[in-house]
Amino acid sequence: MKDDKRKGLGIAAIVISVFVCTVISSCFFGMMGYRVGAEAANRPLPTPPPFVWTDDPGTFEPTKEPAGTPRPTASVPPLGEGDYEVAIGNVEDIVAKVSASVVNVYTQTLYKGKYTNYAEGSGVVISEEGHIVTNNHLVEDADRVLVTFADGEELVAEVLGRDVRADLAVLQVKGKKVEPIKMIADSSAIKAGTLAIAIGNAMGESGSVTVGVISAPVRYVYPDSASAYIQAIQTDAAINPGNSGGALVNKNGELIGIVFWKLTATSDDSGGTIPVDGMGYAIHIDLVKKVTASLIATGKVTRSGLNLRGGYARTGEAASGVDLPSGIYVQSVEKGGAADKAGITAGCVITHLNGERITGMGEFSASIQYLDVGTPIELTVVGPDNSEQVRTVTVTLEELILN
Numbered sequence: 001m002k003d004d005k006r007k008g009l010g011i012a013a014i015v016i017s018v019f020v021c022t023v024i025s026s027c028f029f030g031m032m033g034y035r036v037g038a039e040a041a042n043r044p045l046p047t048p049p050p051f052v053w054t055d056d057p058g059t060f061e062p063t064k065e066p067a068g069t070p071r072p073t074a075s076v077p078p079l080g081e082g083d084y085e086v087a088i089g090n091v092e093d094i095v096a097k098v099s100a101s102v103v104n105v106y107t108q109t110l111y112k113g114k115y116t117n118y119a120e121g122s123g124v125v126i127s128e129e130g131h132i133v134t135n136n137h138l139v140e141d142a143d144r145v146l147v148t149f150a151d152g153e154e155l156v157a158e159v160l161g162r163d164v165r166a167d168l169a170v171l172q173v174k175g176k177k178v179e180p181i182k183m184i185a186d187s188s189a190i191k192a193g194t195l196a197i198a199i200g201n202a203m204g205e206s207g208s209v210t211v212g213v214i215s216a217p218v219r220y221v222y223p224d225s226a227s228a229y230i231q232a233i234q235t236d237a238a239i240n241p242g243n244s245g246g247a248l249v250n251k252n253g254e255l256i257g258i259v260f261w262k263l264t265a266t267s268d269d270s271g272g273t274i275p276v277d278g279m280g281y282a283i284h285i286d287l288v289k290k291v292t293a294s295l296i297a298t299g300k301v302t303r304s305g306l307n308l309r310g311g312y313a314r315t316g317e318a319a320s321g322v323d324l325p326s327g328i329y330v331q332s333v334e335k336g337g338a339a340d341k342a343g344i345t346a347g348c349v350i351t352h353l354n355g356e357r358i359t360g361m362g363e364f365s366a367s368i369q370y371l372d373v374g375t376p377i378e379l380t381v382v383g384p385d386n387s388e389q390v391r392t393v394t395v396t397l398e399e400l401i402l403n
Helices: 002-042 084-101 285-298 361-368
Strands: 051-053 060-062 102-111 114-125 131-134 144-148 154-163 168-172 195-202 205-221 230-235 247-249 255-262 265-267 273-275 280-284 308-313 327-333 349-353 376-382 390-396
Touching: 084 102, 084 195, 084 205, 084 247, 102 131, 102 195, 114 255, 131 285, 154 285, 168 285, 195 230, 195 255, 205 280, 205 361, 230 255, 230 285, 230 361, 255 285, 280 285, 308 361, 349 361
Parallel strands: none
Antiparallel strands: 051 060, 102 114, 102 144, 114 131, 114 195, 131 168, 144 154, 154 168, 195 205, 195 247, 205 230, 230 280, 247 255, 255 280, 265 273, 308 327, 327 349, 349 376, 376 390
16 A cells, blocks of 8 residues: 555656646747747848749749849739720719619509509600600500609600510600710620610619620510510610610710510420529610601601511421521512512522521511612522522512511
8 A cells, every 4th residue: 555655646746747847848938939039020021032024914033133123013004995894983974974864654554534553664865855765565555654754753755656576665755854865876886795784763763773794785586575586785784674665875874775675584495494694685776776766757667578477497497308508498478579579489598688698587687677668689599499499589678568
């Protein structure tokens, strides 16, 4: 027992000794570390070797120049005027410039002798005479149309004319002076990647502003509610219910399109639904100019055409097993119409217009429908019997018969 007690006391003594030594060592080296750290903090940092920029902005090269030689300033080229980074800073100024030209449009129907609200959307003032452009689908079933301006004044508007195929309508409000929006003069300046600002009565919130870019300067789209292909601008600026008829403007506050549609979903091969985001559309300013000018002048739009029924087909598609090239596959022609007079029959494929390859039905229609009636055009036609029967015909455009 005594030996065990001595052994236990010895172990305890060793443990205590080790603990005491550890504490003393920590204090000693801690003081030394503090002193070294303090001295290091007071010493000046070594001067790094100078560097110069190379053509590669991510690479530096050391030089043998003496310390203290001024380092050259990196030269960064300024962003172009159309760059999103520059234009985004001016959105507030752009909106202030054009917002008074964007109005709220409310439609009403007559029920039991009283007007009841039917739909709401947007419109854009385009002339000093009070002409306002909006969407046809917004006003086509209305018994009365009201327009509310940025200052809160509400007036009854007259519907001067509607065009179903372009989904455009022109209203007029008299006795109200509002600065009309400026339309872009040259649509070739509409480029993918440039600033796009949508302004309208989104979800009933007047003057709502969303910002994005032009995703594509020209698309030919056929919404479910449409009766024809519509020349449009694609944008990722948020488009919501109520934006219909509103303005899409560029970095200069110029009107480049009238908002009319947003793609939210599409179908896959199995019949399922694929959600879509960031694909909004505005009616192209070229189409807006042509249609509004005609509606203001005559209340209607006259289009030129061939008076045939067809659709764009790729090789072998919709060709009844006959190997025909890509183009407008003719399904039928109006008897006595322009196409019939030129010898174009069902089963033919129109491959070229005035020597240019046809790439889609929308583009083909847009290329001819606003030419003057009586204008001759040259078409390359294949078939109808086989792909080796190729001929060039001249067709005189006539007024398009709308079904």
